[in-house]
Each structure stands twice: as C-alpha cells, then as structure tokens.
Amino acid sequence: MTEFFRLLKGGNKPSFMAAIVNTFIGFLKLGAFILTGNVAMFAEMMHSFGDAANQFFVFIGSALSKKAPTDRFPSGFGRLVNLVCLGAVIIVGILSYETVKEGIHHLMHPGESTGIWITLTVLGIAVLLEMFVLYKAAKEVLHETGKEGSGLAVMTLGFANLKRAKPATKLVFMEDLVATSGGIIAIIAVLITYFTGLAQAEGIASIVIGLMMFYVVGRVFLENARGAIGETDEEMRQHIAAIILSDSHVKDIQRIEVVKEGEHLHVEAEVEVDSTLTIAEADDIKDRLELLIYAQKGVTEVTIEFDEDNLKVDWT
CATH class of the missing domain: 1.20.1510 (Alpha-lytic protease prodomain-like)
Structure with a gap:
C-alpha cells in the first residue's frame, strides 16, 4: 500500500x-x-x-x-x-x-x-x-x-x-x-x-x-x-539516429527502433563500427552513446549492439 x-x-x-x-x-x-x-x-x-x-x-x-x-x-x-x-x-x-x-x-x-x-x-x-x-x-x-x-x-x-x-x-x-x-x-x-x-x-x-x-x-x-x-516515435527515431551518427567512430546504423511504452521510450540500435576496434574501445563508444541517448526526454531504456562496417550505407 x-x-x-x-x-x-x-x-x-x-x-x-x-x-x-x-x-x-x-x-x-x-x-x-x-x-x-x-x-x-x-x-x-x-x-x-x-x-x-x-x-x-x-x-x-x-x-x-x-x-x-x-x-x-x-x-x-x-x-x-x-x-x-x-x-x-x-x-x-x-x-x-x-x-x-x-x-x-x-x-x-x-x-x-x-x-x-x-x-x-x-x-x-x-x-x-x-x-x-x-x-x-x-x-x-x-x-x-x-x-x-x-x-x-x-x-x-x-x-x-x-x-x-x-x-x-x-x-x-x-x-x-x-x-x-x-x-x-x-x-x-x-x-x-x-x-x-x-x-x-x-x-x-x-x-x-x-x-x-x-x-x-x-x-x-x-x-x-x-x-x-507499441508504436514507433518516428521524430525521436530520426533525432536519436542523428545523435548516434554524430560519433566519429560510428560508420553506419543497420537498425534503430524507438518504441513508445506509455509515457516512456525504449531505444534499440544496431550500429556499425570499424572491425579493428578493441572491445575496450567499443565499450567506451557504447557508454558514450548511451549517456547521450538517456539524456533525451522520455528515454528510459537503451540497448546498443555493434557490428562490423559492411562498407555500404544502410541508414538514410
């Protein structure tokens, strides 16, 4: 109670x-x-x-x-x-x-x-x-x-x-x-x-x-x-994609979802990075991106996955 x-x-x-x-x-x-x-x-x-x-x-x-x-x-x-x-x-x-x-x-x-x-x-x-x-x-x-x-x-x-x-x-x-x-x-x-x-x-x-x-x-x-x-917030999806791509180590975005959960936003993203990066460097990038995304209004959950750069543009 x-x-x-x-x-x-x-x-x-x-x-x-x-x-x-x-x-x-x-x-x-x-x-x-x-x-x-x-x-x-x-x-x-x-x-x-x-x-x-x-x-x-x-x-x-x-x-x-x-x-x-x-x-x-x-x-x-x-x-x-x-x-x-x-x-x-x-x-x-x-x-x-x-x-x-x-x-x-x-x-x-x-x-x-x-x-x-x-x-x-x-x-x-x-x-x-x-x-x-x-x-x-x-x-x-x-x-x-x-x-x-x-x-x-x-x-x-x-x-x-x-x-x-x-x-x-x-x-x-x-x-x-x-x-x-x-x-x-x-x-x-x-x-x-x-x-x-x-x-x-x-x-x-x-x-x-x-x-x-x-x-x-x-x-x-x-x-x-x-x-x-579960509806996508398209405006916030574009905004968060821009935040991710602003990081110099991110080469591309394969997939990004920003789903409304009532008054909250859940973010899932799969980004491409240079395959030569170490695990420690990738972890630093992840921490940096999560910090920026969590700072956005309404975001309560962030999941970021990495993949190697496939040398073609997936996100437009």
Whole structure:
C-alpha cells in the first residue's frame, strides 16, 4: 500500500486536477438538471461525470505505469496507461450514447424546462472552470514537449504540440476542449429556447455534445490502441539516429527502433563500427552513446549492439 501511494504522487497532475474539477461540475449540473429539467443540462452533466471517471482512471493508470519492472513483468508497466485509457473511453462511449439518445428523444418530444437563470449560472461557472483546466493542460503539453509560452500563446502552442504530449495529458486536453465547447453550445441552446420558444434547440445541443464526445472516444481509442501495441516515435527515431551518427567512430546504423511504452521510450540500435576496434574501445563508444541517448526526454531504456562496417550505407 505504501508503494501504491508513492506511485500516485508521480501520476499525471492535469488528469487528477481535471477529475476533481469535473466531479464538482458534474454534481453542480446534476442539481441544476433536477431543478430545471433542462435537457442540454442533462447532456452536460453526463459529459462532466464521464470526463471525471475517465480522468480518475487515467491518473491512476499513469501513476501505476511508472512502477519498476519485476521478475514477472521484466518489460515494465509503461503501456498500462494506454490500457487504462482504452478502458476509460468505454465509459465515455456509453455516456455519449445516452446523451445522443436523450437529445433525439427531446427533439421528437420537446418538454418544458424552467429556471433559466439557474441553468445559465451553472453552465457559466462550468465553462470558466473547464477553461481553467484546459489552460493548465495546455501548459502541461508545453512542459512535456519542451516549449515555452505565456498568455494566449499557451493555447496555440498547446494545439500545435499536442501530438507529442503524453497520452494522459493529451486525453485531458481533448476532453476539456470538448467540455468547454459543449458548455458554450448548451448556453446558446438555452438562450435560443428562452427567446424563441424553440424547445428542440436543447435536444439539438444534446445531440451535438454527444457526437463531440464520440469524437474524443474515437481519437483516444485509436491513439492508445497504437500505444498498447507499441508504436514507433518516428521524430525521436530520426533525432536519436542523428545523435548516434554524430560519433566519429560510428560508420553506419543497420537498425534503430524507438518504441513508445506509455509515457516512456525504449531505444534499440544496431550500429556499425570499424572491425579493428578493441572491445575496450567499443565499450567506451557504447557508454558514450548511451549517456547521450538517456539524456533525451522520455528515454528510459537503451540497448546498443555493434557490428562490423559492411562498407555500404544502410541508414538514410
């Protein structure tokens, strides 16, 4: 149990903060839905509870993925965060379906909702809190990708570098982006219903929010399925290849693999060197290369093999 709590300290901070915020928002929206019967509020409530459950799972998964390898699991637990994300999207998928179904029902059988000011107040608070979490997630994206920014530049750079962020941070960013957009859509639907009497607007908003949730489900599923299988980080592969080739004793690279293991990178390389080198000289080269590669962000395991120079170019 002591180790479990120690691992939790290393969990993904944005996902934990987002889970707490979305739980609070979910109960706030639940109260507003009970008081008003607003269908757009129902969709937003489902969205918030789905995000909270997702983010709690992701936080725990990101923490446990940092557990050290054991005799039973010598490759470590890096891909556990991908498996947890895959499980979490099932919850969001179910809630997305319920949200769309409720929206269609309200579209066909519009009902009357009351308490517009309760609804607008709760949605306004929720949007502000979601924007705060989204901004924090964008800052974490910049931190993980080695970028710097301030003000509105945090958001634009967060979008630009999202693909290189850790799976947990990426999930939080996408979910809160949809949550913020969904809150704004719900506010617009409530105002349209109030000023025009078009009750179907709330049903349409519920459907749109549900479909946005489905989009997140699809994106997160595909990305974490690739991560669970073991996906090559092509950008880092090229970068590490350049580091290896910068050593004057390395003649060529026969093979190099940089595989994502959750939030970690495992590097395997087979390099060609002069056949006249002694074992001691080759060992010095290996130590030097490993030191440089381990210094790269996210790299946790490096395996380097040597072969004699075959006098032809293998790496391009």
